[in-house]
Amino acid sequence: MPNYAPRFAALATDYKTFVMEFPQLRAVSLAQWILESGRGFSQLSQQYFNYAGLKFRNEMQGFAVPVFYMASDGGDYYCGFADNLAFIRGFWRFMDRSPYFGWKAHSRSAESYLNFIAPRYSTNPAYVDKVLNLLPEAHQLLGMVSQPTPPTPPDDHAGPGTSEPYTKPIVSGFFESPNAESRNGTTISRIILHCSDNPNLAQVIAQYQNPKTQRSAHYLVNKDGKIYQMVRDSDRAWHCRGANANSLGIELMAARNEVMTAAQQTATISLIRWMLSTYRIRPDQIFGHRHAPGYTGGVNGTFCPGRLFGDTTEAALKRWVSQNFWASPPANPNPPVVTNPNTSWVPAPPTDPNRRWDF
Known part of the structure; x- marks a missing residue:
């Protein structure tokens, strides 16, 4: 028998007696987990009882x-499970989600089930064959047969078990700005957050559509949580002088010294999580305007992002990033709304009403 992590061997024992609606899929699903977890030695398995590389989706709450x-x-963001039984229940809950609707009609055999889910579950064209090659091993592990055919070992570089990208939040409208240019192939590697210094969405959109302002952002997040786009991700918006080439700019509608609304914060977190996943950006590459690497205006060139994150310091933004993108949020994420501290700092007024501050 191959070598299994002790936790994975215990998983097979738990699964053997687990009462399930389609017991004919017990072995093939275990074969999936053998492949995805490297027989239980993957970090996701060891740290979070996640043997299938399941990414977290809202339906997995609870x-x-x-x-x-x-x-x-x-x-x-991946699913973290409390124990083996929680993973087993969670796996089949994951499969009951909309991307896989219809799999029950294909549950008559391992081959039928795999051929139905594979295009949605994995980007590897050989995924079905890899799992089927491990089916005899899964049968043996479950004690169903005594002498299985020697299996093909799992791919040493088997990746996460789902190819679904993190879902992009709904964009309520696209109002194209002329204040943009091609990235010329530069990779997107940073996210820069801004305070609009004007809570009026229509006025900000009008300013960004005016070529004279020479200013734009990729996304606007209104106080009600609705998201609007003004520049395509593939293009360079003019939002942070000296740091536009490799960044995405998010502008939050707020008056000077205001903090985010709860709806605005929830929408911003969803948008950033999608960006982190889609463009493979690390959370430590999220910056406020005045502290963005490459910004040529210096910390005194703009007050932006102001007090959106509680106060004007870079530390306030980093705390917010740590709470929402590095740390593990609760099962029902409801991020706390930052509060405005008692401080007497007042930013200097902008010198040009069309530009509001030096970007």
Whole structure:
């Protein structure tokens, strides 16, 4: 028998007696977990009882908690389970989600089930064959047969078990700004956050559509949590002088010295999580305008992002990033709304009403 992590051997024991609706899929699903977890030795398995590389989705609330994990293909939020039984229940809850609707009609055999879910579950065209090659091993592990055919070992570089990207939040409208240019192939590697210094969404959109302002952002997040886009991600927006080439700019609608609303914060977190996943950006590459690497205006050139994150310091933003993108949020994430501290600091007024501050 191959060598299994003790935790994975215990998983097979638990699974053997687990009451399930489709017991004919017990062995093939275990074969999936053998492949995805490297027989239980993957970090996701060891740390979070996640043997299938399941990424966290909203439907998993109550079954798992979201944990940020840096996999071989980049960082993302994955499911963290309390124990083996929680994983087993969570796996089948995961399969009951909309991307896999219809799998029950294909449950008559391992081959039928795998052929149905594989295009949604994995980007590897050989995924079905890899799992089927491990099916005899899964049968033996479950004690169903005594002498299985020697299996093909799992791929040493088997990645996470789902190819679903983190879902982009709804964009309520696209109002294209002329104040943009091509990135010329530069890789997106940073996210820069801004305070609009004007809570009026229509006025900000009008300013960004005016070529004279020479200012724009990729996304605007209104106080009600609605998201609007003004520049395509593939293009360079003019939002942070000296740091535009490799960054995405998010502008939050707020008056000077205001903090985010609860709806605004929730929407911003969802948008950033999608960006982190899609562009493989590390959370430590999230910056406020005045502290962005490469920004040529200096910390005294702008007050932006102001007090959006509680106060004007870089430390306030880093705390917010740590709470929402590095740490493991609760099963029902409800991020706390930052509060405005008692401080007498007042930023200097902008010198040009069309530009509001030196960007």
